[in-house]
Amino acid sequence: MKKNNLLTKLGITAPSVELIIQPDWATKHGITLVVKRDDLLHPLISGNKWRKLKYALIPAIEAKTTHIISFGGGFSNHVHALGYCCQQLNIQFTAIIRGDYSLNPSPMLQDLIRWKANIQYVDRQTYQQRTNPDYLQTLQQQYPDTLIIPEGGSQLQALKGVTEIIDELQSPYDYVLVPVASGGTLAGLATVINTGLNNHNTLTDCTIIGIGVLKGEGYLEQLVTDLLAKDTQTRSWHINHDYHFGGYAKSNHVLTEFCQDFYQQTEIKLETVYSGKLLFALRDLIAKWYL
Numbered sequence: 001m002k003k004n005n006l007l008t009k010l011g012i013t014a015p016s017v018e019l020i021i022q023p024d025w026a027t028k029h030g031i032t033l034v035v036k037r038d039d040l041l042h043p044l045i046s047g048n049k050w051r052k053l054k055y056a057l058i059p060a061i062e063a064k065t066t067h068i069i070s071f072g073g074g075f076s077n078h079v080h081a082l083g084y085c086c087q088q089l090n091i092q093f094t095a096i097i098r099g100d101y102s103l104n105p106s107p108m109l110q111d112l113i114r115w116k117a118n119i120q121y122v123d124r125q126t127y128q129q130r131t132n133p134d135y136l137q138t139l140q141q142q143y144p145d146t147l148i149i150p151e152g153g154s155q156l157q158a159l160k161g162v163t164e165i166i167d168e169l170q171s172p173y174d175y176v177l178v179p180v181a182s183g184g185t186l187a188g189l190a191t192v193i194n195t196g197l198n199n200h201n202t203l204t205d206c207t208i209i210g211i212g213v214l215k216g217e218g219y220l221e222q223l224v225t226d227l228l229a230k231d232t233q234t235r236s237w238h239i240n241h242d243y244h245f246g247g248y249a250k251s252n253h254v255l256t257e258f259c260q261d262f263y264q265q266t267e268i269k270l271e272t273v274y275s276g277k278l279l280f281a282l283r284d285l286i287a288k289w290y291l
């Protein structure tokens, strides 16, 4: 299948738009904020999940892969997006889910059930094996001709798809901010692909700032470093750990009120797991910068 056929088949509308937003907390300092609306790429495949899956799916389709396995929590956007892709592409999908949601499946899992995915609920200890080479080898032997995609879709092939976010940018930026959970998106944004073209899109003077959305000081940096090959040319990057709000998917009224206020000012809906924490962090960092 050609790349464009794949996009059509899945209903992906790339490239995504860059939208200037003007919340008062940025305009009062004369800062131009732009959001790359990857959330609008597709109604079900959330933006960065598509970026990370693209170059895993293309070879899988070319190799006529009939079965894909991946991992996630009960509310995983990655598993949801991949499940949808597999359903559209006629590939059997097995989701290995941390925890037993069989009695109260999340909206994502309800969709997977409708899409006839094979859902395996496993306990914490089994889930912890998800990156263990012996476990993966056993799984691979159990299911031959199966593509195993890691949690969050964050693997080496994912970086290429993510770098396309930078390629698409219409103007240069000083900073790019991104939420960090499994690190693949940050690693991709930090990667400089030397195309030989000397255009602004190489953005070599740009700093990539990750905002950790879970308690992961040190751990998240390691995930990103592990994804970046030693000889990869990278932009400068770091992860800020001050805005995880107590952990993954944890929130409080300060964050929800911020998201409501942001919606009133920009008409963009933020969720509190990723984008809410990101923009909250940005407002706070701007305020501190100008103190």
Ligand SMILES: *Cc1c(COP(=O)(O)O)cnc(C)c1O
Residues within 6 Å of the ligand: 046, 048, 049, 077, 078, 152, 154, 179, 180, 181, 182, 183, 184, 185, 186, 274, 275
């Ligand atoms: C999954 C997700 C992230 C986290 O990306 P990683 O590559 O896992 O770090 C960030 N933002 C949104 C909206 C997501 O769905």
